[in-house]
Amino acid sequence: MSDKSHDPNQMTGAAMIVRALIDHGVTDIFGYPGGAVLPIYDEIFQQSEVQHILVRHEQGAGHAAEGYARSTGKPGVALVTSGPGATNMVTPLTDALMDSIPLVCISGQVPTHLIGNDAFQECDTVGITRPCTKHNWLVRDVNDLAKVLHEAFYVATSGRPGPVLVDVPKDVQFATGTYHPPRKSDVHRSYAPRVKGDAAQIRKAVALLANAKRPVIYSGGGVINSGPEATRLLRELVEVTGFPITSTLMGLGAYPASGKNWLGMLGMHGTYEANMTMHDCDVMLCVGARFDDRITGRVDAFSPGSKKIHIDIDPSSINKNIRVDVPIIGDCGNVLGDILQVFKAEAKKPDIKSWWQQIAQWRARNSLYYKKSSDVILPQHAIQSLFEATRGRDTYITTEVGQHQMWAAQFYGFEEPHRWMTSGGLGTMGYGLPAAVGVQVAHPDSLVIDIAGDASVQMTMQEMSTAVQYELPIKIFILNNQYMGMVRQWQQLLHGNRLSHSYSEALPDFVKLAEAYGAVGLQVHKPGDLDGAIHEMITVKRPVLFDCRVAALENCFPMIPSGKAHNEMLLPEQANDEATAKAFAGGKALV
Amino acid sequence: MNQPASAYFIEERHDPNETHTLAVLVQNEPGVLARVIGLFSGRGYNIESLTVSETEAQKHLSRITIVTTGTPMVIAQIKNQLDRMIPVYQVVDMTQTRRSIERELAMVKVRGQGEHRVEALRLADAFRARVIDATTESFVFEITGNTDKINQFIDLMRPLGLVEVSRTGVAAIGRGPEGM
Numbered sequence: 001m002s003d004k005s006h007d008p009n010q011m012t013g014a015a016m017i018v019r020a021l022i023d024h025g026v027t028d029i030f031g032y033p034g035g036a037v038l039p040i041y042d043e044i045f046q047q048s049e050v051q052h053i054l055v056r057h058e059q060g061a062g063h064a065a066e067g068y069a070r071s072t073g074k075p076g077v078a079l080v081t082s083g084p085g086a087t088n089m090v091t092p093l094t095d096a097l098m099d100s101i102p103l104v105c106i107s108g109q110v111p112t113h114l115i116g117n118d119a120f121q122e123c124d125t126v127g128i129t130r131p132c133t134k135h136n137w138l139v140r141d142v143n144d145l146a147k148v149l150h151e152a153f154y155v156a157t158s159g160r161p162g163p164v165l166v167d168v169p170k171d172v173q174f175a176t177g178t179y180h181p182p183r184k185s186d187v188h189r190s191y192a193p194r195v196k197g198d199a200a201q202i203r204k205a206v207a208l209l210a211n212a213k214r215p216v217i218y219s220g221g222g223v224i225n226s227g228p229e230a231t232r233l234l235r236e237l238v239e240v241t242g243f244p245i246t247s248t249l250m251g252l253g254a255y256p257a258s259g260k261n262w263l264g265m266l267g268m269h270g271t272y273e274a275n276m277t278m279h280d281c282d283v284m285l286c287v288g289a290r291f292d293d294r295i296t297g298r299v300d301a302f303s304p305g306s307k308k309i310h311i312d313i314d315p316s317s318i319n320k321n322i323r324v325d326v327p328i329i330g331d332c333g334n335v336l337g338d339i340l341q342v343f344k345a346e347a348k349k350p351d352i353k354s355w356w357q358q359i360a361q362w363r364a365r366n367s368l369y370y371k372k373s374s375d376v377i378l379p380q381h382a383i384q385s386l387f388e389a390t391r392g393r394d395t396y397i398t399t400e401v402g403q404h405q406m407w408a409a410q411f412y413g414f415e416e417p418h419r420w421m422t423s424g425g426l427g428t429m430g431y432g433l434p435a436a437v438g439v440q441v442a443h444p445d446s447l448v449i450d451i452a453g454d455a456s457v458q459m460t461m462q463e464m465s466t467a468v469q470y471e472l473p474i475k476i477f478i479l480n481n482q483y484m485g486m487v488r489q490w491q492q493l494l495h496g497n498r499l500s501h502s503y504s505e506a507l508p509d510f511v512k513l514a515e516a517y518g519a520v521g522l523q524v525h526k527p528g529d530l531d532g533a534i535h536e537m538i539t540v541k542r543p544v545l546f547d548c549r550v551a552a553l554e555n556c557f558p559m560i561p562s563g564k565a566h567n568e569m570l571l572p573e574q575a576n577d578e579a580t581a582k583a584f585a586g587g588k589a590l591v
Numbered sequence: 592m593n594q595p596a597s598a599y600f601i602e603e604r605h606d607p608n609e610t611h612t613l614a615v616l617v618q619n620e621p622g623v624l625a626r627v628i629g630l631f632s633g634r635g636y637n638i639e640s641l642t643v644s645e646t647e648a649q650k651h652l653s654r655i656t657i658v659t660t661g662t663p664m665v666i667a668q669i670k671n672q673l674d675r676m677i678p679v680y681q682v683v684d685m686t687q688t689r690r691s692i693e694r695e696l697a698m699v700k701v702r703g704q705g706e707h708r709v710e711a712l713r714l715a716d717a718f719r720a721r722v723i724d725a726t727t728e729s730f731v732f733e734i735t736g737n738t739d740k741i742n743q744f745i746d747l748m749r750p751l752g753l754v755e756v757s758r759t760g761v762a763a764i765g766r767g768p769e770g771m
Contacts, residue, residue, distance in 0.1 A: 188677050190680040316674075319668070323664070
């Protein structure tokens with residue numbers, strides 16, 4: 001035997017993968033086995049440091065890893081086989097790219113000599129996932145594997161976080177090579193994200209903030225991605241300046257919803273006060289957000305009178321949708337720290353009393369108003385009840401996509417970051433249930449609730465089986481209106497109420513379905529029974545499907561009609577049939 | 592301006608387009624060209640011309656020269672999007688940031704006899720195109736220059752029996768002693 005066999009760094013590619021996971025502090029991965037990853041599964045079987053969660057569909061593995069990542073700040077890891085395993089990952093990878101979630105996906109590939117031969121379960125994984133990853137790699141030589149795996153973790157978690165994929169052919173998994181622990185030279189020299197903001201730009205920003213008469217802070221998911229220090233600094237900045245703050249869907253929780261400067265979420269279904277403040281402000285500080293089209297409304301009428309400061313770690317976010325006056329490229333936490341330091345040294349709290357008075361008038365419009373009923377559960381009421389019942393508890397919320405998601409964002413108050421997992425950019429129906437699985441794996445003793453819709457939840461329902469297998473007591477709180485509610489709302493408002501294929505003619509009996517999976521099923525029809533049932537859902541230490549039957553035709557307001565500006569919101573009290581028809585008819589002609 | 596009802600804010604943009612030549616220095620590794628091209632097709636940017644070759648073999652560096660058009664905001668986006676790709680070292684806007692020289696090489700096949708043949712040869716001479724292949728009824732000319740000059744030469748050859756054109760696309764380099 002040669003000396004090499006005693007070298008602990010000599011190992012198979014499959015063993016390297018598990019070793020690299022351990023070296024990067026990974027304790028849980030989500031995956032599904034198949035022919036092209038069997039050597040890796042064999043290694044997983046023979047160790048106990050990395051726990052593997054077996055999902056029921058690879059998409060579930062991806063969203064679970066996303067939920068895990070977003071609730072911990074650590075990268076989520078998914079392991080899938082070649083061909084369909086990899087193509088099923090396309091949705092979660094794209095989702096993670098849009099929402100800047102650090103995700104490391106390891107996929108098996110057919111042996112290198114078969115690549116390009118249309119082998120069984122072969123697909124061009126790196127080709128397919130190139131546009132939906134931050135970067136990806138096909139490893140053809142086992143001696144490159146360690147370097148690539150370490151780089152993959154670095155790329156996923158540094159700069160603007162995002163998903164990466166490492167495609168490993170089966171012969172590379174079997175082959176023996178040399179492993180090395182993570183080291184600096186593993187990373188492309190061409191990749192160097194900028195963390196520190198330009199000092200001159202920071203001074204310009206402070207000068208604008210210090211002289212603002214009608215300021216607003218508009219924060220986004222970047223603050224949460226940056227880490228706890230960025231959240232702390234954001235809160236301190238609000239405190240020091242006394243400025244009003246709003247946030248994107250992704251940024252909820254960075255500033256507490258109970259905070260006195262909180263305006264609520266902004267954008268298409270944001271609050272009236274948040275959108276009006278954005279529209280009429282004279283200085284806007286955008287921190288870690290990207291002027292998405294759900295936020296801006298009509299771009300040529302977006303906050304027309306303001307000077308805009310934009311902090312973002314990704315230079316391509318700057319001036320993409322909205323031209324800004326003071327771009328600052330850097331990490332949110334780092335730049336906020338510098339801004340605070342300069343502000344405290346050189347400026348004093350601007351007097352913005354009259355601005356707050358104006359905001360108070362907008363607030364008084366009570367844009368989240370809805371009419372409660374004693375006969376039928378209003379979805380907004382259901383979320384409020386859920387919020388009240390879980391307030392003060394150690395709770396994590398995930399959602400699917402649609403009306404329920406917007407109501408959750410409007411009516412559930414988030415006090416801390418990392419507590420809110422939702423598919424913002426891609427809008428992936430079916431995200432919430434597997435994401436809840438991932439969150440619960442990361443936080444076994446916390447209360448994890450997926451606020452769901454009856455349509456979305458059926459897209460990844462199979463993961464209930466995962467929850468039952470691993471005794472993950474996730475709560476799936478379904479606002480069941482029997483429609484794809486947001487689709488129906490758009491059809492009502494924009495397509496003459498022709499409800500084309502947005503009604504689910506045949507829904508499963510969710511209670512029986514829960515029981516079939518070995519979970520608990522609950523159903524509520526009457527507002528009077530809601531609190532008791534929610535209490536039961538929270539108390540039971542098993543996965544629950546909660547079928548909350550809500551008003552079928554409730555619409556999500558307030559709303560910026562398409563092609564309108566922030567100051568042309570449609571408020572709930574105005575949203576009678578006639579006014580709605582008029583607002584949207586105008587939109588039709590003008591937009 | 593009648594547009595359909597939509598969940599998106601549809602608007603027409605009227606900013607004038609500009610043409611820019613970008614030099615992109617990349618790590619020469621599998622898939623790198625696909626990444627760059629995929630960015631352009633995926634985000635709806637234009638490619639007018641594309642030239643790529645390894646320029647420093649020892650460092651595994653390749654240089655991609657792209658001629659693209661777009662509004663100033665889109666051009667800035669393209670540069671930023673390229674720059675954030677992992678294997679991209681540097682993106683230089685040859686049109687904007689420095690005085691640069693652009694060259695393209697074309698091989699132009701012309702078939703004809705008599706007066707046309709003589710005229711083609713005479714024009715080639717005026718354009719400093721070289722004859723690199725000849726038969727009794729054809730020439731292949733090699734011409735180097737900027738894109739306009741080559742377009743002009745090809746236009747002149749058309750009535751004289753133009754058969755085929757092969758072009759390299761644009762290569763660009765900055766003037767003066769400084770490197771990229």
